[in-house]
Amino acid sequence: MSESNANSYWKGNLKIVLSLLSVWFFISFVCGILLVDVLDNIRFFGFKLGFWIAQQGSIFVFVVLIFVYINLMDKLDAKFSKSERADISNQEGGVE
Amino acid sequence: MSVQLWTYIFIFLSFGLYIAIAIRSRASSTNDFYVAGGHVPPLANGMATAADWMSAASFISMAGLISFLGRDGTFYLMGWTGGYVLLALLLAPYLRKFGKFTVPDFIGDRYYSQTARLIAVFCAIAVSFVYVCGQMQGAGIVFSRFLEVDITTGVVIGMTIVFFYAVLGGMKGITYTQVAQYCVLIFAFMVPAIFISLLMTDNPIPQFGFGSQLTEAYGGGYLLDRLDGLSTDLGFAVYTEGQKSTQDVFFITAALMFGTAGLPHVIIRFFTVPNVRDARRSAGFALVFIAILYTTAPAVAAFARTNLINTVNNIEYSAVPEWFTTWESTNLIAFEDKNGDGRIQYVGDPVQNELEVNRDIMVLANPEIAGLPNWVVALVAAGGLAAALSTAAGLLLVISTAVSHDLLKRSLMPHITEQQELKYARIAIFVAVLIAGYYGINPPAYVAQVVAFAFGLAAASFFPAIVLGIFQKRMNKEGAIAGMVCGFLFTAGYIIYFKLINPAADNAAGWWFGISPEGIGTLGTIINLTVALTVVRFTKEPPEEIQKLVATIRLPGEAMQHRS
Numbered sequence: 092m093s094e095s096n097a098n099s100y101w102k103g104n105l106k107i108v109l110s111l112l113s114v115w116f117f118i119s120f121v122c123g124i125l126l127v128d129v130l131d132n133i134r135f136f137g138f139k140l141g142f143w144i145a146q147q148g149s150i151f152v153f154v155v156l157i158f159v160y161i162n163l164m165d166k167l168d169a170k171f172s173k174s175e176r177a178d179i180s181n182q183e184g185g186v187e
Numbered sequence: 188m189s190v191q192l193w194t195y196i197f198i199f200l201s202f203g204l205y206i207a208i209a210i211r212s213r214a215s216s217t218n219d220f221y222v223a224g225g226h227v228p229p230l231a232n233g234m235a236t237a238a239d240w241m242s243a244a245s246f247i248s249m250a251g252l253i254s255f256l257g258r259d260g261t262f263y264l265m266g267w268t269g270g271y272v273l274l275a276l277l278l279a280p281y282l283r284k285f286g287k288f289t290v291p292d293f294i295g296d297r298y299y300s301q302t303a304r305l306i307a308v309f310c311a312i313a314v315s316f317v318y319v320c321g322q323m324q325g326a327g328i329v330f331s332r333f334l335e336v337d338i339t340t341g342v343v344i345g346m347t348i349v350f351f352y353a354v355l356g357g358m359k360g361i362t363y364t365q366v367a368q369y370c371v372l373i374f375a376f377m378v379p380a381i382f383i384s385l386l387m388t389d390n391p392i393p394q395f396g397f398g399s400q401l402t403e404a405y406g407g408g409y410l411l412d413r414l415d416g417l418s419t420d421l422g423f424a425v426y427t428e429g430q431k432s433t434q435d436v437f438f439i440t441a442a443l444m445f446g447t448a449g450l451p452h453v454i455i456r457f458f459t460v461p462n463v464r465d466a467r468r469s470a471g472f473a474l475v476f477i478a479i480l481y482t483t484a485p486a487v488a489a490f491a492r493t494n495l496i497n498t499v500n501n502i503e504y505s506a507v508p509e510w511f512t513t514w515e516s517t518n519l520i521a522f523e524d525k526n527g528d529g530r531i532q533y534v535g536d537p538v539q540n541e542l543e544v545n546r547d548i549m550v551l552a553n554p555e556i557a558g559l560p561n562w563v564v565a566l567v568a569a570g571g572l573a574a575a576l577s578t579a580a581g582l583l584l585v586i587s588t589a590v591s592h593d594l595l596k597r598s599l600m601p602h603i604t605e606q607q608e609l610k611y612a613r614i615a616i617f618v619a620v621l622i623a624g625y626y627g628i629n630p631p632a633y634v635a636q637v638v639a640f641a642f643g644l645a646a647a648s649f650f651p652a653i654v655l656g657i658f659q660k661r662m663n664k665e666g667a668i669a670g671m672v673c674g675f676l677f678t679a680g681y682i683i684y685f686k687l688i689n690p691a692a693d694n695a696a697g698w699w700f701g702i703s704p705e706g707i708g709t710l711g712t713i714i715n716l717t718v719a720l721t722v723v724r725f726t727k728e729p730p731e732e733i734q735k736l737v738a739t740i741r742l743p744g745e746a747m748q749h750r751s
Binding site: 097100104115119123124127131137139142145146151154156157158160161165 | 253265271275280394397412427428429433437441444464467470471475478485
C-alpha cells in the first residue's frame with residue numbers, strides 16, 4: 092500500500108475505533124456506573140433502567156459495537172483495496 | 188435415577204468426547220502446537236475463546252457473588268464483557284497481523300529487547316499460574332460435591348484429562364476440545380436457568396424472566412420488586428441499589444476490562460485464525476457466546492436469591508429440604524441456632540443471623556433449591572468441570588509456550604530444532620500440570636484474592652505495553668520497560684500490602700482514594716501509560732525497522748512473517 096493510502100487508511104481506522112470506544116465508555120462507565128442512580132428513577136419493564144443497563148443492557152451494546160466495528164472495517168478495507176488496485180496494478184498481497 | 192448416577196453418566200460422556208477429540212487432533216509441528224496451524228475458523232475460535240475465557244469463576248462463582256452483591260455485582264458483568272470491546276478494537280486484529288505465537292513474542296520483537304521479552308515471560312507465567320490454581324480448586328469443589336470422591340482424587344482425574352489432550356494436541360487439541368466444552372457448559376448453564384425462569388415467571392427466556400412478574404405460586408409482582416421487598420424486610424441491603432462507592436465500582440470495572448484485554452491466554456486465541464478479518468470476526472463471535480452466559484447470570488442471581496430466602500428463612504431446622512443437609516456436610520452451608528427456637532433465621536443483622544451460605548454454591552445448588560429434576564442437577568456438575576478444564580488447558584498452554592518458545596528458543600537456546608522445541612513444550616506442560624495439580628490439592632490461602640491479582644497484573648503490565656506498541660509508533664524499549672515494571676510493581680505492591688502485610692487496613696478508609704485492591708489495576712494501568720509516555724520523551728526513538736514493523740501491523744492483509 093502506498094504511504095499516503097496507508098496514512099489515510101490508518102486515520103479512517105482511528106476514527107472508527109475512537110467513535111466506537113466513546114459509545115463503549117458512555118454506556119458502561121457513564122450510564123452503568125456514574126449516572127446509574129439517576130437512571131434508576133426511570134422504569135423499564137420490570138427493571139429500574141440504571142440497574143438494567145448495568146447488569147444486562149451494556150452487554151448487549153458491547154456485542155453490537157463489535158459487529159458494527161467488523162462491518163465498518165470491512166467497508167474501509169474494501170474501499171482501500173479498490174483504490175490500491177487503481178494505484179498499483181501489479182502489487183501483490185494487498186488488502187484482502 | 189439418582190443425581191449421582193446422572194452425574195457419572197454426564198461426566199463419563201463429556202470426558203469421553205474430549206479424549207476422542209484429542210486423539211483426532213494430534214499436533215505434529217510447533218505451529219500446530221502453539222497456534223493450531225493458524226487454520227481455526229472464526230466461529231470455532233469464538234466458541235473456543237468463550238470456553239477458554241469462562242472459567243470456574245464465571246460458571247460456578249459469578250452468579251452466586253452477584254446474588255449477594257446485588258447491583259454492585261455489575262463490575263463482574265460489565266468488566267468481564269466490556270474487555271472484549273477493547274480486545275476486538277485495540278488488540279486482536281493487529282496482533283494477528285503481527286502473526287507470531289505468543290504475547291512475549293510481540294513484546295520482545297516490538298521493543299527489540301531481550302529484557303522486555305523476559306519481563307513479558309515473567310508476567311505471562313505469573314498471571315497464568317495464579318489463575319490456573321483457581322481452576323483446579325473449582326474442579327475440586329465439583330468433584331467432591333457431586334461424585335463424593337475426595338478433592339485429591341477429583342483434582343487428579345481433572346489433571347489427567349487436561350494432561351492428555353494438552354500434551355498430545357497442544358493448541359490444536361485444546362481448541363477443538365474447548366469448542367466441545369463450550370457446548371457442554373452453555374447447555375449446562377442454560378437448562379437450569381430456563382427451568383427456573385419458567386417455574387418462577389412463566390417466561391422461558393431467563394434474560395426476560397429477570398424483568399417479569401412472578402407466578403402466583405411465588406407471590407406475584409415483579410421479581411426485582413419482590414426481591415427488594417424481601418431484602419428490606421429481613422434487613423439486607425436493597426438488591427437493586429449499590430453499596431460500594433461509585434469510584435470503587437468504576438475502578439474495579441475498568442481493572443477487569445483492561446485485565447481481560449491483557450490476559451495472555453485470551454490474546455493467543457486470536458493467533459489461531461487464518462487472517463486479520465477472521466480475528467475481528469472471532470472476537471465478535473466470542474463475545475456473543477460469552478454474552479449468552481453473562482446476560483443469564485444476573486437473572487440466575489436474582490432467581491437464586493429470591494428462592495433461597497423463600498425456602499430457608501423461618502422454617503423448622505428439622506424440616507429442611509434434602510439439598511440443605513447435603514451441602515451442610517461440605518461445610519458450605521452452616522446453621523447455628525442462636526436463639527434456640529429450632530427455626531432458621533436468615534436476616535441481615537449479623538447478631539441475629541443464623542445461616543451462613545458460601546457464595547460459590549449458589550449456581551451448583553440452585554437447581555436443587557428450585558426442585559428441578561435430577562438430570563438437570565447433574566448437568567451442572569459436567570458444566571462446571573467443562574468450564575474449569577477448558578480454562579486450565581488454555582492457561583497451561585501459555586505457561587508451556589512461555590517456557591519452550593520464549594525462554595528457550597527465543598532466549599536461552601536459539602539453536603534447538605523444531606522437534607526439540609516441541610519436546611520441550613510437552614515437557615513444560617507436563618511440569619505445569621503437576622504444579623497446578625499440587626496447588627489444586629493444597630490451595631494457597633487466598634485463592635479468591637489471588638485471582639484479583641491476575642487481572643490487576645495483566646491490566647497494569649501487558650495491556651498498556653501492547654496498545655502503545657501498536658498505536659504509538661515512537662514508543663521505544665526504554666518507555667515500555669519502565670512502564671511495565673512500574674505498573675506491575677505498583678499494582679503487586681498495593682495488593683500485597685492490603686492482602687498480606689496489613690489486612691487490617693483493607694477497608695474503604697485505609698485505601699488510596701477509596702480504591703480497593705481489586706480495582707487498583709486501573710491505577711496501575713494509568714501509571715504504566717504515564718511512565719512510558721514520559722520516558723519516551725527523554726530517550727531515543729526506536730530504530731527504523733521497528734517503525735516500519737508498526738506501520739505493517741496497522742494494515743490488514745497477509746500476516747507479514749510466515750511462521751517457521
